[in-house]
Structure formats: C-alpha cells, structure tokens
Amino acid sequence: MSYGYLSQMLEYLTGAYARTDIRNSRHSLPMETNIGRLFGTLAWGLEIIHENADRLKLWDDIDNARGSVLDRYGANFGVARGGADDTFYRLLIKIKMIALLSGGDIDTIISAAASLFNVDVSEIEVRELFPAKIWIYVDEAVLDYERLEAAPLIAELMKRIAAAGVGTRVFLRTYHTARSRSYYAVPALIYNEIEAKPRTTPFRTATARSYVGLAVWEDVSITASMKAR
Numbered sequence: 001m002s003y004g005y006l007s008q009m010l011e012y013l014t015g016a017y018a019r020t021d022i023r024n025s026r027h028s029l030p031m032e033t034n035i036g037r038l039f040g041t042l043a044w045g046l047e048i049i050h051e052n053a054d055r056l057k058l059w060d061d062i063d064n065a066r067g068s069v070l071d072r073y074g075a076n077f078g079v080a081r082g083g084a085d086d087t088f089y090r091l092l093i094k095i096k097m098i099a100l101l102s103g104g105d106i107d108t109i110i111s112a113a114a115s116l117f118n119v120d121v122s123e124i125e126v127r128e129l130f131p132a133k134i135w136i137y138v139d140e141a142v143l144d145y146e147r148l149e150a151a152p153l154i155a156e157l158m159k160r161i162a163a164a165g166v167g168t169r170v171f172l173r174t175y176h177t178a179r180s181r182s183y184y185a186v187p188a189l190i191y192n193e194i195e196a197k198p199r200t201t202p203f204r205t206a207t208a209r210s211y212v213g214l215a216v217w218e219d220v221s222i223t224a225s226m227k228a229r
Helices: 005-011 020-026 034-059 067-076 086-101 106-117 145-149 151-160
Strands: 124-129 133-139 167-173 188-196 216-224
Touching: 005 020, 005 034, 020 034, 067 086, 086 106, 086 151, 106 124, 106 133, 106 151, 145 151, 151 167
Parallel strands: 133 167, 188 216
Antiparallel strands: 124 133
8 A cells, every 4th residue: 555655755846857757656657767766765664654653553452453462451451361362362451451440330331341242332231130130131133253252251251340249141132033824713603684575576585695714604584574466
C-alpha cells in the first residue's frame, strides 16, 4: 500500500525540473532523473515509517494485539501466559482488567459480559435469582465464531467478576422456527324443520347440505298438509 509520499514530493518541484518522473510515479514506472531517484529513496523510508506507525496504533488495541505485544499487556496487569494461546490469554487479561475495576454489581457484570462476548450491552440479559444467583443470557446468533468457541471459558471467567458468594451461569439462547400442517375435524349439526301447505303437489322434498370440517349430520323434517280443490 502506497501513501503517496513520492508523488507529493515530486509535485512540489519547480518548473525548472523535468516533469517526466511525475508521470512515471502515477503509472508505477521507475524514476528517470537523479532528483526522482533521490525522492524515491526518501519516499520508500517514509512509507515504511507510516506503515509501522499504523501497525502500532492497531496493536495498541488489546483485541488486535498478538504475540509479544500481548505478553507486555499481560505483564502490566500481572497475568502470566502459561502456554495459553492468544485468544485465551487475551480473555484472561480482560478479566483481570475488569476485575480490578469491578464492584460486583449488576451493571458491571452486564458490561463485562458484553465486552467478553464482543456484543452490545443491549444484547445481554441478566436475571437475579434467590438466593445470590445471577443468570446471564445472550443470543447465540449475535456471537462470532471465536466467541462461540470460547463461550465455556467466558462462563468460567465471569465467576471472577461477580461478588464473593454470588453464583453465575451463562446461557446461550437459540431460536428454532418450524412449520407444520394440522387438520382439525369440526363436527356440525344442522336441523331443518319445514312446514309447508302445498296447493297442488302432495309431496315436496327439501334438502339442505352443509359441510363443515369432516363430520356432518343432516336431519330434514318435512310436515305437509293437503288442501282439497
């Protein structure tokens, strides 16, 4: 990655110098003039300094520190590596940092859990149980792979943050969605009673049908009387 030091230095040259090196630098071509080669050497050194300065800023964050840099972090807080890998050692250092500032209250436990699981504070749910127990809930879906692998370790380390005599448990919540089709039979009873006085036809039949669910009972009752002409 280039930070553009060579192009900037060449552009500051006066018109008395050849401008071919400016074109060459834009197209990543070698310098042709002596001043261009000199500036190229200076720019190369500045690029290295800039790159290492960015790396120092990046590794100054404990989440990005590795190797000997992480060892120096641990030495500052009195945490020995003891053959642990960077992931485990980083968690030990974080626990020690939080424990030094922790008062054992609920807010501190929530903040510590959010920091260790690398999630927002709103993703942590805490329930207090009698007597002296705290259950911590976090959705598994919001955790990255590294935190999922270290979840048992984090659960053990959380016990160091809570106040003495307070038991803690960590639960990873998962959600499952299922869909199935169910059939329900609803019995229906229909009772129709018809009274008719036909003038011409002695018999008249009426039928009513209704299908509700699966079981249907149909009862049709007809009462008719004849009227002589």
